[in-house]
Amino acid sequence: MNPSTTAMILVGYQNDYFAQDGILRGVIEDPTSVDSVLASTLSFIEEVASTGMSIISTPIVLTPDYRAMANPVGILNTIKESGAFKAGSTGADTIPEILALGDRIDYVTGKVGFNAFSNTALGDVLADREVRDVLVAGMVTSLCIDSTGRAAYERGYDVTVLSDCTSARTITEQEFFCESVFPLYGRAMTSTEVLDELRETAA
Numbered sequence: 001m002n003p004s005t006t007a008m009i010l011v012g013y014q015n016d017y018f019a020q021d022g023i024l025r026g027v028i029e030d031p032t033s034v035d036s037v038l039a040s041t042l043s044f045i046e047e048v049a050s051t052g053m054s055i056i057s058t059p060i061v062l063t064p065d066y067r068a069m070a071n072p073v074g075i076l077n078t079i080k081e082s083g084a085f086k087a088g089s090t091g092a093d094t095i096p097e098i099l100a101l102g103d104r105i106d107y108v109t110g111k112v113g114f115n116a117f118s119n120t121a122l123g124d125v126l127a128d129r130e131v132r133d134v135l136v137a138g139m140v141t142s143l144c145i146d147s148t149g150r151a152a153y154e155r156g157y158d159v160t161v162l163s164d165c166t167s168a169r170t171i172t173e174q175e176f177f178c179e180s181v182f183p184l185y186g187r188a189m190t191s192t193e194v195l196d197e198l199r200e201t202a203a
Contacts, residue, residue: 001158001197004052007131008162010041010105011116011138011148013098014059016084016091018139023084023091027075027140029170034139040164041137042097044191048198049104054129056106058116058148060085061092075143076113114147123155133158135194137165141177149186159186160194 016023018038025031045055064087066080079085085092098105110120117123126134134157136149145166149159161182168174178188189197 001133001160001194001201003048003198005129005131006133006135007054007056007126007129008045008048008135008137009116009122009148009152010055010057010098011136011144012060012140013038013041013057013095013138014085014091015093015095018095019091023082024079024139027078027169028167033167033171033174037137037139037165037167038095038097040162040191044137044162044165044195045101045104047195049101051198054106054126054131055101055104056108056122056125057094057098058108058111058120058122059092059094060111060113060144061087061109062112063087075140114144115151116144116148117151117155126155126157131157133160135160135162137162139167141166141168142173146177146181149182153185161186161188162191162194163188164190164192 017025018034019025025034028034062085108120108122108125112119134152136145136159138145145161149161153159161178163178168177182188
C-alpha cells in the first residue's frame, strides 16, 4: 500500500453522530464506541498527515424537506423523522476535531444516502489522483461504511475498512461485518495494522 495512491474516506464525521447531544448518537448500542472511533481516526490521521495520502470527508447534508428521501425506511426514516443532517443545522456540521485539521482534509459534497460515491464527485476525485487503495472510516458500519466499501470495490479499488475507526449499531453487528462481510470484497484491519503495512512498504 503506497500512501500516494491511497485515499482515506471519512464518512459521517458530523455532530449528529459524534457530538454528545447528537441526534443519532443513540442509534449506537454503546455510545462510548463512537468516542473510540474518533480517537482512533484522529490518531491514524496524525500518523499519515505528512504522507501523500488523500484524506477525504464525505458528509451527508439533506434539504429541510428531505426531498432525497421520498419513501425512507429503517435508519433513513429515523434520520428524516428526527431532523438529522438537515442543511444549516449544527448537527449536519463537520465535527470540530476534523475541521481543526484544516486543508489537510478535502471535502466532497452531495452525499444524500448510504453510498459516498452516489450523487458526488468522489469517483472523479479518486481517479484524478490515481488512487488504487481506499480506506473507509466512520459511521455506521452496516450501512454507509458497507455501501461505500462495496461501491469502491465495484469501481476497481482495493478496499480496507478500518475496524477500529468504524462502529455499528451493536457489537455483534460490528463483529459480523468485519469478520464475515468485508472479506467478501476487501478486508477489515485495525488502523494500527494498516500503519504497520505502510511502514513495511516504505522500508
